[in-house]
Structures are given as C-alpha cells and as structure tokens.
Amino acid sequence: DAGEVWVDGQEITKLRKRGLFEVRKRFGMLFQGAALFDSMTICENVALGLVEHSGVSKEWIRARACECLAMVGLQTAENKLPSELSGGMKKRAGLARAIAMSPDYILYDEPTTGLDPITSDAINDLILKLQAELNVTSIVVTHDMASAFKVADRIAMLSKGRMIYADTVDAVRETEHPVIRQFIQGSAHGPLSVF
Template sequence: MIQIENICKSFNTHFVLNQLSLMVNQGETLVIIGKSGSGKSVLLKLIIGLLKPETGSILIEGKNIVKAGFRDLQDMRRNFGFVFQSSALFDSMTVSENINLALRKHFKWPEQKICERTTECLNFVNLEGLQEKLPSELSGGMRKRVGVARAIAGYPQYILFDEPTTGLDPETAENINQLILKLKRELEVTSVVVTHDMHSAFTVGDRIALLHKGKIDIEGEPAVIKKSYHPEIKKFLSGYTLLK
C-alpha cells in the first residue's frame, strides 16, 4: 500500500503539489489524470524518492520514503518498476542489454539468471526473439513493451507508468492497456498509471483520481468519474466522447 499524506512540492516559488494526499491500495490500478503541467510526473518521482517533497510523508508499506537514507532508498526502489513516458532505452544497446543492465544495477544475480529473466520478461510482453534488436529497429509500441519488460524484470510489487499510451496510435495504445491489465491479473502488481487518455483510464483503472491545482480534487471508481460534474473531468470526458 502507498499512503501519500499532505505533501507539498514546489520549484523555486512555483507550487506544483500543495497538501496532496492519496492512497493506493494493494493490488489495485490507480489512474491519475490531470492536464499537462499539473504535476503528474513530479508525483511519480516523489513516490520512488527521485524527488523529495518539502513537507508530508509517502509511506510504502508503512515506511516513509521521504525520510529514507541511501541504503533504504535503494531497497525500497527495488520494489518498484518505472515505465517512462519516453521508454528511456539506450539506443546503442540491444533490447536484452537494456534489460540486463537494469538487472545488474539492482541485483547481484549470476549472469545466467539475468539472461533467463530477460528472456522470460520479453516473452511476457510478447516480444519473443527480439533480444538482439536495437531500439531503433522497433516500433514505438514495441519500445514501450521493452520498457515494461525492463520494469517487471526485478519482480517489483509496484509499477508506475508515466503516460504509457501517449503518442501511440489507438490500436497500439489498446495493446498497452491490455498489457497493463495482464500485469495486474497475472503478476498481481499494484500500479499507478498517469495519463490524460480517458479511454486508457477507464480501461485499466480500478479507481481514477484527478490531479488539479496541486491536489487530488476528486477520486472514485470509473463509473463515479463518468458521472462527475467537475469541470476539469467534463473537459477530459468531452474529448473522450468526441473520439468515441
């Protein structure tokens, strides 16, 4: 479980998050929606301790990552997989090298175990046999799936997705949505998905929370969000219904 309590985060004089509280329950997929610049990526970075808030706490299974020292931080991060918006693969390395590198960094596994785990994870995301490809030889959707394979390789309990479907065509985006559902179903992970894609939010989310003006303004199950009169939600929904 992730419990975020009263966090404030600013850059210089610009308040991004202001007394934000939010809970992510074990095994659920929580979707955070919010317009560009609302602080979604900042919130994900706070959850894994890449940024520190000025005030407030972020408890991961009861342990405050805000106060964690270097060692504890390393241990806590091992329990997280992060799927970056840009996929963040090294272009000069093959698909398998990209995943191996992440595993070598965080675990002292023998090389054979690292290779086996990489193959297993590529199979899981339906990229069998693509170990030796370079990222530039793959489509955007495939690169995203390599990012997912890398995120799950260390058996994390939590996975954070930063705009997993942004920039993908609808069919490829739907494949990623289905992959997020498969992770929940088969690996029983707890996920936080940041997006402004309402179709994705409704497909993968057990609950949806709106980040607006530094706070979670409204949260609830998809059916509740669909009926909301919150002006920001209505804006998101109008785009969604137009597209449908």
C-alpha cells in the same frame, strides 16, 4: 506541490538515501519515452537492473530478460537495437525492463502517449495482463481517458499540483464535478483554461 507519499503504511518522502533505495527496489517504471539505451540490445536493456543489483549469474540474468521479453510479446527482438523497434515495441521493451526485478508496483508514465489507438489498446491489455499474472499494483499517469477507464479501479485527478478528486471509475464517469466533466469531454470551455 505538497503532500506525502505512503507505501504500505510507510511515509517515504522523508526517508534517507538507504531507506529510499530499499523502497525503490520494489518499484518498476515504464517511462513515457521507454528510456532505452540506444547502444544496447533490447535484451541488454531489460537486463540492466539485474546486472546492477541482483548479484546472480549472467546466464540467469539473460534467461530472466528473455522471460520478461516473452511476457510482453518481444521474444524475437532480444538482439535488436532500440532504433529497430516501433514505438509500441519500445514501450513493451521498457515494460519488460520494468518487470525484470519482480516489482510489487509498476509506475506507468503516459504508457499510450504517441501510439496509435490500436497499439494503445494493446498496451492497456498488457497492463491488465501483467497486473493479474504478476500480482502487481499498477499506478498509471495518463491524459488518455479511454486508457484510464480501461485499466483503472480508481482514478485520481490532479490540477495545479493538487489532487482534486479521487474515486472509482464508475463514480468518475458519473460525477458532475465541473473540472472532471471538462477533462473527460476534452473541452476547452469550462473552469480549466488553456490560456
């Protein structure tokens, strides 16, 4: 793997610890498995970043965590443990945590993996809703082309650690690029081989 990562005109892969910390504060992250702490309530999970980095009152932190839970439709789950939630609810709780610190960017790691098609579509709708309401940039890593086509403005395809294609959703749908066509069709036959 090689390359650079640029954020708002700044190349960040060579930043030192302090500079990278400042950039990271501008990002929220939804992990593939939601990455909730089992021993903490959903509200405590959402509040974690605020407790560690904000320096504001406990009352404000709890109110902000509850506000974020309401944004993702989990206002009645604040006192539940992760083990009491469905897969889709865990994803939404992870998303509430991702938005708690008012990020400029949200990174989504396989947000629909392991979810049924209806819940997957609801998560896609939530991504679009939060993007519009919070004015954030969303970067979604997914193998789910239906999801990519729904939430993306632009799609980039990675293969063997390199970006091989990047364009608008319409251009991706219409491309004759053999690797992209194979991936969209979900075919085992083509330039990409499994074995």
